[in-house]
Amino acid sequence: MRSTAAVFSLLTAAAAVRAGPTASVPVRARAVEIEPITAKGNAFFKGNERFYVRGIDYQPGGASANIDPLADPKVCMPDIEKFKKLGVNVIRVYSTDNSMDHDECMNALAEANIYVVLDANNPKYSIKREDPHGSYNTVYLQSVFATIDSFAKYSNTMAFISGNEVINDQTNTTLAAPYVKATDRDMRAYIKARNYRKILVGYSAADVSSNRQQTANYFNCGPDEERSDFFAFNDYSWCSSDFITAGWDVKVRNFTGYGIPIFLTEYGCNTNKRNFGELQSLMHPNMTGVYSGGLMYEYSMEPNKYGIVEIKGGQDNGGIDQTGERIELDEFAAFASALKKWPAPSGDGGYTSTSKAAPCPTQDQNWLVSSTKLPAIPEGAKKFFESGAGKGPGLNGPGSETATDQASTSDDSTTSGSSSTSVSSTSGSGMSSTSTSASTPTKSTNAAVRARVSAVDTAPFVVSGLVLFFTLVGAAAL
Ligand SMILES: *[C@@H]1O[C@H](CO)[C@@H](O)[C@H](O)[C@H]1NC(C)=O
Numbered sequence: 001m002r003s004t005a006a007v008f009s010l011l012t013a014a015a016a017v018r019a020g021p022t023a024s025v026p027v028r029a030r031a032v033e034i035e036p037i038t039a040k041g042n043a044f045f046k047g048n049e050r051f052y053v054r055g056i057d058y059q060p061g062g063a064s065a066n067i068d069p070l071a072d073p074k075v076c077m078p079d080i081e082k083f084k085k086l087g088v089n090v091i092r093v094y095s096t097d098n099s100m101d102h103d104e105c106m107n108a109l110a111e112a113n114i115y116v117v118l119d120a121n122n123p124k125y126s127i128k129r130e131d132p133h134g135s136y137n138t139v140y141l142q143s144v145f146a147t148i149d150s151f152a153k154y155s156n157t158m159a160f161i162s163g164n165e166v167i168n169d170q171t172n173t174t175l176a177a178p179y180v181k182a183t184d185r186d187m188r189a190y191i192k193a194r195n196y197r198k199i200l201v202g203y204s205a206a207d208v209s210s211n212r213q214q215t216a217n218y219f220n221c222g223p224d225e226e227r228s229d230f231f232a233f234n235d236y237s238w239c240s241s242d243f244i245t246a247g248w249d250v251k252v253r254n255f256t257g258y259g260i261p262i263f264l265t266e267y268g269c270n271t272n273k274r275n276f277g278e279l280q281s282l283m284h285p286n287m288t289g290v291y292s293g294g295l296m297y298e299y300s301m302e303p304n305k306y307g308i309v310e311i312k313g314g315q316d317n318g319g320i321d322q323t324g325e326r327i328e329l330d331e332f333a334a335f336a337s338a339l340k341k342w343p344a345p346s347g348d349g350g351y352t353s354t355s356k357a358a359p360c361p362t363q364d365q366n367w368l369v370s371s372t373k374l375p376a377i378p379e380g381a382k383k384f385f386e387s388g389a390g391k392g393p394g395l396n397g398p399g400s401e402t403a404t405d406q407a408s409t410s411d412d413s414t415t416s417g418s419s420s421t422s423v424s425s426t427s428g429s430g431m432s433s434t435s436t437s438a439s440t441p442t443k444s445t446n447a448a449v450r451a452r453v454s455a456v457d458t459a460p461f462v463v464s465g466l467v468l469f470f471t472l473v474g475a476a477a478l
Pocket residue numbers: 209212213247250251254
């Protein structure tokens with residue numbers, strides 16, 4: 001509470017300064033302060049009240065447009081009116097520009113009592129599943145930390161997502177897990193070091209049956225500073241069916257006792273005409289003891305056909321101009337009425353008040369990570385804890401892909417396997433994954449990344465040879 005109050009008075013002071021009589025710049029609204037969301041046991045709270053995510057995913061223009069809708073009031077303002085009309089309390093935004101100002105959109109959202117879940121990655125600055133070691137570098141972390149700097153001051157920043165579907169249905173993508181978890185750890189450490197309010201950090205997983213449980217356990221195992229604040233996944237298994245047919249009963253059973261909050265970062269299969277009955281179960285005692293709601297995918301109509309609002313001209317202009325007229329499609333009313341029909345339950349929903357760690361997954365044919373030890377933070381990134389991240393590179397900077405300041409391989413005890421993934425990609429090959437799971441639409445940050453990676457198979461012995469080669473070269477370079 002104390003740090004919140006401090007941030008508030010700083011913002012108020014800043015607003016006061018800007019509002020001075022000599023100011024010829026437009027006077028800005030004061031920071032709008034709402035009760036921040038916290039985690040306790042396996043649930044979220046707003047003050048003393050249990051908080052359920054009853055939200056929507058917001059990515060106008062789709063993944064390929066890669067625009068920041070919170071940096072342009074001409075985009076966010078008409079949408080905030082729609083969010084209010086729907087009655088959502090959280091939006092997820094997939095890419096934000098850490099070189100831009102977000103005061104107007106964030107304050108308008110706060111005024112509407114809407115919280116924001118933000119992906120800290122974007123296509124140019126992310127952990128690449130085909131090169132996790134190489135992409136976990138100082139340039140990457142500077143961008144991630146700059147995003148935290150941009151949004152930590154807003155009381156309605158609910159959470160940061162440390163990675164989206166980096167691990168998918170290709171077994172070898174599990175080798176990226178240590179680097180995503182290291183990023184997750186570093187983000188929490190950064191928030192603490194910079195004396196920000198305790199903003200939640202967690203991973204958003206693909207719904208892949210062969211590694212869902214391992215991924216969940218992995219992000220919640222080990223020392224406290226390495227455990228995520230929550231776990232989330234994208235789930236398209238409910239296609240206008242019901243709790244049992246969708247298999248959600250099993251997913252509740254399997255996650256019972258997991259130890260930290262869980263929610264769905266995407267739901268909303270569009271195979272049948274959608275009635276969003278998912279909400280009935282998400283708000284029902286069948287689920288509230290284990291889950292804390294979810295985000296419906298998605299707000300704007302894009303080529304993958306999940307939207308409930310058409311942004312005139314938004315789809316067919318290369319995704320650049322998202323300021324066109326907003327037209328409510330049929331499912332807009334369906335989603336609004338589902339939210340009305342199935343409100344958040346009162347009471348504590350049967351949550352578990354104590355948090356606990358999960359057992360680390362053991363290596364097997366579905367989970368290739370052999371060690372629970374995480375890579376150390378790249379040396380060059382340590383200074384940010386003291387000095388802050390500085391100016392963010394935005395969405396169109398040079399990118400972190402080719403940056404060379406990586407975690408040293410000697411600190412990196414996460415298996416030779418993870419290094420081999422890195423090296424094979426450096427040599428020009430990579431994974432050719434076009435889907436994460438059959439039911440997941442391609443739209444994530446990594447979907448954009450995926451599309452760029454060429455399909456070249458590399459024989460394992462060639463990879464090991466390269467690892468040896470690069471290890472020697474690396475050693476010689478030192
Ligand atoms: C639930 O757990 C069982 C036993 O570990 C496993 O076989 C099954 O695949 C899991 N199902 C889901 C949907 O997670």
